[in-house]
Amino acid sequence: MTEARGARSSFVSIVVTVLGGQAGCALVALVTEVCYAWLLGPEGRGQISVCLMAIAFGVLLGGMGGEGAIILWRADPRKRSTVWLPAVLLWGLIGCVITCSLWALLYWRWNPAFLRGVDSTLAVIVFFSIPVGVLLDYQIAMLVGEERFRVRAGIALTAQVAGLAGFAALLLFGRNAAAALRGNLLGTLAGAVIAAAILKRSFRSFWRLGAARENLLPTLSYAMRGQFGNVASFFNYRLDVFIANYFLGATQVGLYALGVAISEALWQIPAAAALALFPRTARTVDRGAAEFTCLIMRQVFVIAAAGAITIGIGSWLFLPLVFGERFRPSIAIVWLLLPGTLALSLGRVSASDLAGRGKSGYSSVFSITALVVTVVLDLILIPRVGIRGAALASSAAYCTNAVLILAALKYELKTTWRSLLLPTRAEWASYQQAWSRFREWIMTASAIPSRQPE
Numbered sequence: 001m002t003e004a005r006g007a008r009s010s011f012v013s014i015v016v017t018v019l020g021g022q023a024g025c026a027l028v029a030l031v032t033e034v035c036y037a038w039l040l041g042p043e044g045r046g047q048i049s050v051c052l053m054a055i056a057f058g059v060l061l062g063g064m065g066g067e068g069a070i071i072l073w074r075a076d077p078r079k080r081s082t083v084w085l086p087a088v089l090l091w092g093l094i095g096c097v098i099t100c101s102l103w104a105l106l107y108w109r110w111n112p113a114f115l116r117g118v119d120s121t122l123a124v125i126v127f128f129s130i131p132v133g134v135l136l137d138y139q140i141a142m143l144v145g146e147e148r149f150r151v152r153a154g155i156a157l158t159a160q161v162a163g164l165a166g167f168a169a170l171l172l173f174g175r176n177a178a179a180a181l182r183g184n185l186l187g188t189l190a191g192a193v194i195a196a197a198i199l200k201r202s203f204r205s206f207w208r209l210g211a212a213r214e215n216l217l218p219t220l221s222y223a224m225r226g227q228f229g230n231v232a233s234f235f236n237y238r239l240d241v242f243i244a245n246y247f248l249g250a251t252q253v254g255l256y257a258l259g260v261a262i263s264e265a266l267w268q269i270p271a272a273a274a275l276a277l278f279p280r281t282a283r284t285v286d287r288g289a290a291e292f293t294c295l296i297m298r299q300v301f302v303i304a305a306a307g308a309i310t311i312g313i314g315s316w317l318f319l320p321l322v323f324g325e326r327f328r329p330s331i332a333i334v335w336l337l338l339p340g341t342l343a344l345s346l347g348r349v350s351a352s353d354l355a356g357r358g359k360s361g362y363s364s365v366f367s368i369t370a371l372v373v374t375v376v377l378d379l380i381l382i383p384r385v386g387i388r389g390a391a392l393a394s395s396a397a398y399c400t401n402a403v404l405i406l407a408a409l410k411y412e413l414k415t416t417w418r419s420l421l422l423p424t425r426a427e428w429a430s431y432q433q434a435w436s437r438f439r440e441w442i443m444t445a446s447a448i449p450s451r452q453p454e
Contacts, residue, residue: 021153074145163187259333
């Protein structure tokens with residue numbers, strides 16, 4: 001019992017650390033979104049969204065799935081980084097060369113309609129952002145594998161702040177999407193430089209491919225098992241941006257992108273739990289990890305449900321006030337996306353636990369299934385209903401993916417739906433006590449002492 005409480009306390013401490021970093025990043029991201037909204041408007045926000053999605057996909061493709069392998073092997077103290085890290089970096093280098101070449105071919109040779117609004121300046125920034133993003137992702141993965149979450153949070157926050165500062169400085173040379181993307185590149189580069197300084201010991205022998213020869217194929221094999229699912233997940237989350245840009249243009253994409261960003265704020269706590277759960281499950285898979293995962297899933301369900309209600313009400317009350325009346329249509333996008341983001345909050349934690357057990361194949365298969373749902377519904381709904389159709393399609397795909405991954409987790413843990421999702425009576429009692437204490441604190445803080453007559 002004492003050991004279980006200690007593990008729970010340690011996990012909560014890690015999640016709080018991750019959340020602290022995410023809260024700082026979220027605050028900077030909010031300020032950045034407000035700047036985009038007021039300075040660039042829906043059209044400029046749409047251009048930024050399309051380019052950021054292209055960068056994110058390029059980083060995903062160029063990384064060759066190495067992040068998962070880094071976390072898994074870094075969490076095992078028996079595996080020396082000099083044996084496997086050169087292999088991962090080699091595949092990452094090859095992936096970056098291939099991905100950047102594909103981007104150059106796609107934009108400058110074919111220039112498809114779903115990239116309209118992306119000019120040559122933006123395309124060049126996307127090109128250089130891909131390898132820098134892959135490097136930072138690898139470094140972040142090493143910190144996660146070591147469970148150095150405080151350092152990870154600091155680097156992520158530094159990158160966000162540097163990106164915003166770069167955007168503000170570059171506005172002197174032009175108020176456009178290029179300034180925003182250059183700022184984003186500067187922020188990513190700053191994060192990579194700081195991470196390299198912190199991890200310099202781990203990278204001392206990164207060029208010794210001979211020592212990693214035995215791990216070249218195993219590294220690629222493990223990475224590719226999850227990579228297909230990662231690519232499918234990306235398109236499941238982001239394909240609607242490209243399809244909406246194809247049918248509707250940058251202005252509508254800007255309205256949609258803001259709704260997506262607000263609804264995905266719901267993922268902050270589940271994402272922190274998923275990040276902390278991956279290395280812990282990999283380390284304790286044979287020591288009560290199943291019961292611990294069920295406990296975390298129940299808490300995430302309650303917190304995410306409360307968060308969805310809060311975001312839904314908050315967006316209706318404050319979105320036009322904060323971002324301007326031009327973005328009022330984004331409120332409907334938030335509401336339509338929330339059921340899917342709530343479901344996928346649980347799905348992401350489930351996928352993290354399964355990855356820690358070496359069962360990343362589930363995520364690949366289910367993400368491909370959800371991608372089919374996304375493509376079919378996007379092509380049917382976006383031309384007819386516009387960005388609301390994109391939101392409906394995404395929400396349906398998120399729910400599909402979440403239900404499948406939850407079923408897989410239930411099967412692997414040999415547990416029941418009740419144990420996996422429904423809080424126990426003791427947990428409900430603890431929620432009620434916490435709520436009562438919160439209300440008392442609010443009432444005490446808001447109480448105004450009556451003035452005594454003179």
